[in-house]
Amino acid sequence: MWTETDAEAARISALCDEDFHAELERRFGLHLGDIALAGPRRAYPLGLFIARSFVAERIALVGDAAHVIHPIAGQGLNMGLRDVAALAEAIVDAARLGLDIGGADVLDRYQRWRRFDTMAMGVATDGLNRLFSNRSDVLRLARDIGLGVVERLPMVKDFFIREAAGITGDVPKLLKGEALYTVNTLVDALNLCSLRAQLPFGLYDLDRVEPPIVLRRGTPGESYEGIRKAAVHVEGRPVLVDARGPFGNPTSDSARTMITTACRRALVIVYAPGRFPPARLQSVLDETTATLTRWSGGSECARQVLP
Numbered sequence: 001m002w003t004e005t006d007a008e009a010a011r012i013s014a015l016c017d018e019d020f021h022a023e024l025e026r027r028f029g030l031h032l033g034d035i036a037l038a039g040p041r042r043a044y045p046l047g048l049f050i051a052r053s054f055v056a057e058r059i060a061l062v063g064d065a066a067h068v069i070h071p072i073a074g075q076g077l078n079m080g081l082r083d084v085a086a087l088a089e090a091i092v093d094a095a096r097l098g099l100d101i102g103g104a105d106v107l108d109r110y111q112r113w114r115r116f117d118t119m120a121m122g123v124a125t126d127g128l129n130r131l132f133s134n135r136s137d138v139l140r141l142a143r144d145i146g147l148g149v150v151e152r153l154p155m156v157k158d159f160f161i162r163e164a165a166g167i168t169g170d171v172p173k174l175l176k177g178e179a180l181y182t183v184n185t186l187v188d189a190l191n192l193c194s195l196r197a198q199l200p201f202g203l204y205d206l207d208r209v210e211p212p213i214v215l216r217r218g219t220p221g222e223s224y225e226g227i228r229k230a231a232v233h234v235e236g237r238p239v240l241v242d243a244r245g246p247f248g249n250p251t252s253d254s255a256r257t258m259i260t261t262a263c264r265r266a267l268v269i270v271y272a273p274g275r276f277p278p279a280r281l282q283s284v285l286d287e288t289t290a291t292l293t294r295w296s297g298g299s300e301c302a303r304q305v306l307p
């Protein structure tokens with residue numbers, strides 16, 4: 001990256017190829033070997049612009065729409081990718097909780113996540129540019145000493161490399177190579193119901209369950225394969241059992257009956273203590289039906305309260 005003052009940039013851009021090449025070699029030296037132009041030259045105005053706010057009503061700015069920094073550290077595109085990853089994560093987290101994905105809270109979370117980091121990077125690159133383009137002998141000496149120190153201290157060098165790679169601080173999942181949570185509206189809507197009611201809920205694919213279904217105490221050695229593959233031991237604990245054996249309890253659902261995107265009929269179990277007020281239980285069931293049908297469609301086909 002060759003940066004110049006506006007006047008010098010205009011003068012150099014207007015040079016013929018031969019003079020331009022001579023100027024380039026004079027400035028860069030020949031330590032990289034012979035330099036040859038590979039294409040047409042282009043000049044871009046450079047500046048530091050950071051939007052006063054990254055968000056407005058139902059709007060979020062990402063990439064260069066939110067910030068334009070000096071390319072001296074090669075960070076512009078990286079910062080834009082970090083914006084996109086942070087915004088995607090904020091949106092998916094909100095969708096899982098059934099919140100409005102364009103709501104002020106969600107956008108605020110994105111802005112808090114990205115704006116400080118952007119300001120810090122903008123100030124750092126602007127400072128670097130001023131340091132490297134300054135002709136003062138004192139500043140040049142300080143800069144050369146600084147670079148020498150960084151080169152000799154692996155920990156300090158490693159810190160700068162990690163900063164430049166964007167892998168410090170609160171790194172969005174996508175940039176860490178992790179997947180965002182997938183949104184299964186039925187599972188997530190049910191988790192929301194469970195949180196609201198403060199009761200454990202179970203959710204099972206009814207087409208993978210073979211009636212009759214009973215709730216009983218687990219027998220010695222009884223277990224089933226949990227959703228994350230580990231065996232769930234249910235001896236002496238409440239367990240749901242169908243014709244094929246145990247398939248769920250208040251804390252773990254089974255791999256056999258788990259909900260997938262292919263599920264068309266679901267069995268919802270609300271585990272409530274015996275002393276739970278019956279009227280309150282009915283309103284929990286009503287709210288659950290309303291929430292599930294609102295987010296996942298369908299309708300309630302049967303309801304039963306077991307003693």
Ligand SMILES: Cc1cc2nc3c(=O)[nH]c(=O)nc-3n(C[C@H](O)[C@H](O)[C@H](O)COP(=O)(O)OP(=O)(O)OC[C@H]3O[C@@H](n4cnc5c(N)ncnc54)[C@H](O)[C@@H]3O)c2cc1C
Pocket residue numbers: 044062063064065071073074075076077078079080
């Ligand atoms: C000389 C230079 C070198 C750089 N080097 C690096 C580097 O080494 N590493 C790095 O990470 N970053 C670098 N950057 C920064 C990087 O290029 C930008 O940060 C990045 O391209 C921004 O991506 P963006 O998608 O946000 O915006 P842009 O790439 O600007 O994309 C915006 C697009 O929107 C289009 N558009 C604009 N207005 C309209 C409209 N009204 N209707 C329809 N389309 C429209 C534009 O034509 C453009 O295609 C450099 C920048 C410059 C100028």
